[in-house]
Amino acid sequence: MSILQTENLTCVYGKGTPFERTAVDNVSLSIEKGGITGIIGHTGSGKSTLIQHFNGLLKPCSGRVLLDGKDIWEGGKIMPGLRFRVGLVFQYPEYQLFEETVYKDISFGPKNMKLDQNEIDARVHEAAELFEIDEKMLAASPFELSGGQKRRVAIAGVMAMRPEVIVFDEPAAGLDPKGRRAVFDIIGKYSRNTGCTVIVVSHSMEDMACIADRLIVMNHGSLFCHCPVNEVFSRAEELTKMGLDVPQVTKVFSELKKRGLAEDDNVYTVGQAVASIMKRLGKKGGDPAC
């Protein structure tokens, strides 16, 4: 069943000025309930603009956005409680922290939902646990933390609202490889534990191959394709033309296949690569999942 749909969604910035620009152009897509959907596209392809329509931060210039089959702008007014049902974590979310303590900052969202104190407390601790934020850190000021820690606090602040759909814009931007993996691990764990629909915007094909079930590819504001990960990466040539790339190991394997050294070229993660090599050597090993 699809939970989030767009119908002919179009967004034009600066309409009527010399700076007019169509950032999202006639995009129709439908995102299934549960699982992780990735959105990729070159810089300026309209990813951030697209996702801001999902929770009604931007109003479509034309077209509709549907949540659970209902238009979120029914009658020109935003669906009540939409922002709590569709959570959005902005790029560099650490710049939105403002409270005196980490605890207060994470509870900002739940407080806006007008939950009672016990519930708020439970949610803050649940989110904090997921991100390995301990009591000491909860009592600290968010401005004393490191960049990666701030990022985790900011993401926890949105997760604490327990939205049905949660959208991440470049959640790992500017983090080191270890930090990236930690963030994606948490997102994966969150998706599996709660069964929520997760949408992740990212530039990194490697990360996407690892975490996403399906991919939405944007190109110059239009939808290029929306299909399972392996189908996307099998169109390597078109992706390269759009300024995107397939994962490194996929490239290695398609070369290997050309030379008759590997059977399959639909290998997207290091785990799959290891499994494929082991199979060829007649051994067991590797992790086809990731």
Next chain:
Amino acid sequence: MLKDITIGQYFPGESVIHRLDARVKLIITMLFVVMLFAAKGFFSLAVGVIFLIMAYSLTGLSPTLVTKSLKPVVPVLLVTAVINVFFFEGNEIFRLGFISITDGGLINSAFMLIRVTALIAGSSVLTYTTSPIELTAAIEKLLAPLKIFKFPVHELAMMMTIALRFIPTFIEETEKIISAQKARGADFETGSIRDRASAVVPVIVPLFISAFRRAEELALAMECRCYRGGEGRTRMKQMKAGPADIAALIITFVFLACVVLIDRMN
């Protein structure tokens, strides 16, 4: 949205007005203000308005931009107009309780309205067609004589450049923070005045933090490039006034003279 505020925004272009020397444009704008305030009657004011329309049509910008620049000041304009209605003597047209509406009041208020509207539209011609960098460079040049009195002209111009440079950045940043807090359910539109005042905190705090961060980064970047103030500093783009600039100045003076003459004759 904040983005819709076009006051002070620059629209790059290739028109005659765009290519005029920034100093000349600045002087012409000041002369235009003088023109508006020298005008005593509707006829002379009309000359100023014609001058404005002429200048605007030469910029090649879309006419809707004028309305955009005026939109934020509409409340101010209306209040000015209404107050002016009461403050001038004349023949009473009708009476609302103790308030009497006179023809003099109405005429004066219309006059003020046109004058202030023209003033704002006129100064936006300057900012629409002149980049902030050019504008501050022009101010620096025009104020240069004040250096004799140890007035920090260069520092002032640099401060203005930086301030202007960061206005769009901070508008963008503010919008981003507002969006991020809205995504966490912050409500800026409804609630009592107290609620709304406290709703600003989640926006102000991150904005200040980022302003200080940017200021520090900028100071460091300037220092790394050996910025030492105005002394001995030269410009890559030298400003040169050409025939077009002289012609523009002459036209402006002709209009100014018309305004004064028309008023003299009446």
